[in-house]
Amino acid sequence: MTIQRPYLLFLGDAHDALAAKTAIGVWYWRPEHCVGQLRLPGCVPRLAAPELDLAAAVAAGARTLLIGVANRGGKIGEAWVPTLVEALDRGLDIASGLHVRLSSVPEVAEAAKRNGRRLIEVREPGREFPVANARPRSGHRLLAVGTDCSVGKMYTTLALEREMRARGMQADFRATGQTGIMIAGEGVPVDAVVSDFIAGSVEELCPANDPDHWDLVEGQGSLFHPSFSGVSLGLLHGAAPDALVMCHEPTRTHLRGLPHWPVPELAECLELHLHCARLMNPKVRFVGMAVNTSALSEAEGQALLASLQDTHGLPCVDPVRTGVEPIVDVLQS
């Protein structure tokens, strides 16, 4: 699944920044892949990107209209449809991570067919994968794992990619979720892969590479989240990482989606991940911890990071507040 670049970011009639988080993420991590933004009347968030209509975006070279807005329920807004149809008529593909499929809107499906354009549904794997072969492969791989879902695994791997590239290292973010796929322009939505092929799909996502190259694989779920642990273990074994980063949100009172379920202890979480990862690579190690301290004051956040670093003997960072340099230092050491 590859999304043609560059993109025109579609913000629709988003009411707030949360609704436009995909567009914000793509613009933040890949501004060089975006010609600009398209906002409909009533749209509140605004990126620091050129505002372009469809004609201007096509003139600027846009190949894909990327839907960077999420409605409640993952629906396609009725107000968007004329713009989506016009985009297809002007020769753009459309990429969407919404729950409701582009192809389910008759006008959009017809316009795509009429123009021979692609409707890229990033929630769908789009193809079949092999069973994992578990063969050793060259190149290094780092996997972001977590104590829970939505604790910053994607942000952490993207921040590592940016820092490593700035240091001249070979590093590629490998996306496993819909927002990550929109940012990377490719990837595998592992939670939508048939379960027999989870690890196989991840082997294809991060294949053999140069000996000095790092694939930075976006994790999903947690070995300790009973709803999604199968995805997490398949991803861990398919990625066969050399390095792990533990991602954590310290103020969470229960696992996401499970109000009755405690967040696991960090020490136990580190240990089980290592235990399972050693099946693929006896030398695997944790190279750091990425903690989302945004709910804490600056001082509280710093104190927590220092305390965790002391307890676990790993560089502990907040990728947003402190950056990830100490983790990259470990990778280079």
Added chain:
Amino acid sequence: MTIQRPYLLFLGDAHDALAAKTAIGVWYWRPEHCVGQLRLPGCVPRLAAPELDLAAAVAAGARTLLIGVANRGGKIGEAWVPTLVEALDRGLDIASGLHVRLSSVPEVAEAAKRNGRRLIEVREPGREFPVANARPRSGHRLLAVGTDCSVGKMYTTLALEREMRARGMQADFRATGQTGIMIAGEGVPVDAVVSDFIAGSVEELCPANDPDHWDLVEGQGSLFHPSFSGVSLGLLHGAAPDALVMCHEPTRTHLRGLPHWPVPELAECLELHLHCARLMNPKVRFVGMAVNTSALSEAEGQALLASLQDTHGLPCVDPVRTGVEPIVDVLQS
């Protein structure tokens, strides 16, 4: 997915017992659900069941023609097609676990439509499942796990069901693979479920039940098989077992399908399964080990079982040679 009973077992033109292993399994474990067998010219294996043509089977009450034979490549034999069409014309459903789908054979698809009969593809989940809710539920559950794929998990759970029912205990085999589903007449092919819903599908397979009731859940793969570990962990967390049985084949030199991969150490395998299962149920325990000693002599097999029992402190049985009584004794203790 429920297959209507009773069945007519279709052996096709099977050349040997291995090709007819599904029919043999259904007849062995559920003779009371079978009116008889249908063999085509050239069929070698023969069950101790009545040989019936389609008219006689319908007269005997058959509801479903169950394809109990597997060709190389999971194909549907050309010689079978007239029989399949006639079965549908006579009002039977057809159930198949073959890789090639019944619905892909035009004559069969048309006959099903014409007669309003069902083509039940047991490799397909057939419906959507929820994300697991991980709520505690009443009733007991036992899960068969393993050091590898194809080490007797299905046979072990079926043998436990038979023994427990013979003792008057409430027990139901819960099928998670295609042969198991053919035997049980229902189940979930977990390896075909989309990965986000593995655990959720297993929660539905073995829901809350009477406090004295045991669900005996067929395991799949192994936490130590890197191709399928995600399925195994999702199944473990979805089943939330009270009791585990470790299944093992002691003469295997490598994991199935991975000639370069060693079989895990039993002690490590027991420990990791317990570790992961405790997330759902801190009281979970191993209640025995089921070892396939068929490649050993009777004396060697007995010696191995005694040795394993001594090392691991668990009842160690060969379900075929010794039966599973010692494991049921533990469940009753």
